[in-house]
Amino acid sequence: MTYCCAIKVNAGMVFLSDSRTNAGVDAISTFRKMLIYERAGDRFMVMLSAGNLSISQSVREILQTESVRDPESGDPITIWNARSMFDAAQVLGAAVRHINQRDGAALRQAGLEFNVSLILGGQIAGEGMRLFLVYSAGNFIEATTETPFFQIGESKYGKPVLDRVVEPEMPLDEATKCALVSMDSTMMSNLSVGLPLDLVVYEAGALASDRVVCIDQENPYFEMLHKSWGQRLRQVFDSIEDPQWNGEATDVPLKVCSTRHPPLKKITQADERLI
Template identity: 75%
Template sequence: MTYCVAVKLKAGLVFLSDSRTNAGLDQISTFRKMIVYEKPGDRFMCLLSAGNLSISQSVREILQVEQLADHEGGDPVTIWNARSMFDAARVLGSAVRHVFERDGEALKRAGVDFNVSMIFGGQIGSEGMRLFQVYSAGNFIEATPETPFFQIGESKYGKPVLDRVITPDTPLDEAAKCALVSMDSTLKSNLSVGLPLDLVVYEADALKTDRITCIDENNPYFRMVRNTWGQKLREVFDAIEHPVWDGSPTTVPLMGCSTRSQPLKKITNPKEKLI
């Protein structure tokens, strides 16, 4: 599996990916899931991919040469000359469809789903930053202020902290920290996600970035985050009062509260009706 997350903020974009690929538990490899496309001053784009590795690698390869007809009669549209991120996402969707045309039927015969999902975001020229999630059918959705992040792959373990922290006003470095905490929860609970990580932070309107880093088990910042988060989480957990069953007045009662629901009935013999 894979875990990738990307966040769109007013201040910029954050992209984070792991690098574990597995075909069964006994076949685990390291493949990077992130590509940065950059023409400084003109465009910055970042692509994250999850799903079948043969499909996502093919899409990435084809994306370099993929062209869409320009409806206004100009040059064919590529990711390198697209005038908007929306057009660039259309080119990516088209690359996905080309791989489907090439491999879809043979994969189906082999009983393999055509399974790929991608996150694609960035900024082109004077247009605002945009962030897309692209599906196996080449269709895509765009992040909005209400839903400022996308996740692909093993997304559930790391979602609660994103839900709690991320808003469009979150500062860039705070969002990067949040993405790393989200990744830490995922690494802790799922073997199919693994180091090293690739982290990219893009500042709005820069049209380039030098905040790109590869994080492995020796990275001091990530080690600090992992240790601190685990330890502090435990302290917070310990600081919350335990539930007390006798409803003693000095504590927050677990029982004896008003409830509209029926208390659970015990079944005490084979003849008893359940409902």
């Protein structure tokens, strides 16, 4: 019922989320799953959420007042005074644990799991961009050069293009295009993910962003991307040679298994009577 992704490249970061939530085929609603925290010149952060909507909304409400203690001074740390994105991720994890302690037992008594996952990314003045994935227990991991993106929600359909294309050196506009293709692929295969989309593109070092877009069914770029991606995939598919079997003229035959891996044994009707 949700798909969100965030990509971190050297040039900046891309955040994308759908807005569909449903409790059945006849109960479809729209709720935004992205929240921006900005103090221009000081910090810029984006949070994406997936999972139980009541949990994620509670986390969003309490996040601005939740705090953790500085291990050295003992002073409270919030997302607005955190000195690093790591500290901000700790505050978010604390907010998740707070809601779990408050509501977790009641949810489990009602037969519901405490299910929420969040992405927090951005930049605070004095350090580089950082991107975190926060789990239901409040613990988190950070994106790396080898894994420069995170997904939450219905992630499997949009993951292949991210795996194949995203790399830290790619331009920011290409990373944006990749995120939109990933979302389009997800929407094509899963009706529980749908428009409108929220998109934020952040340029490294800016500590603010005016590239914030809501994409609906009338957006000309996304409509073009949807049609072009399907057409180009078909063209590439058609350009790949069909499989040819042993003995047929081809440079790339589809050979039978080697002696190390013998072919699959056929079972005849006579064999079945002996089993």
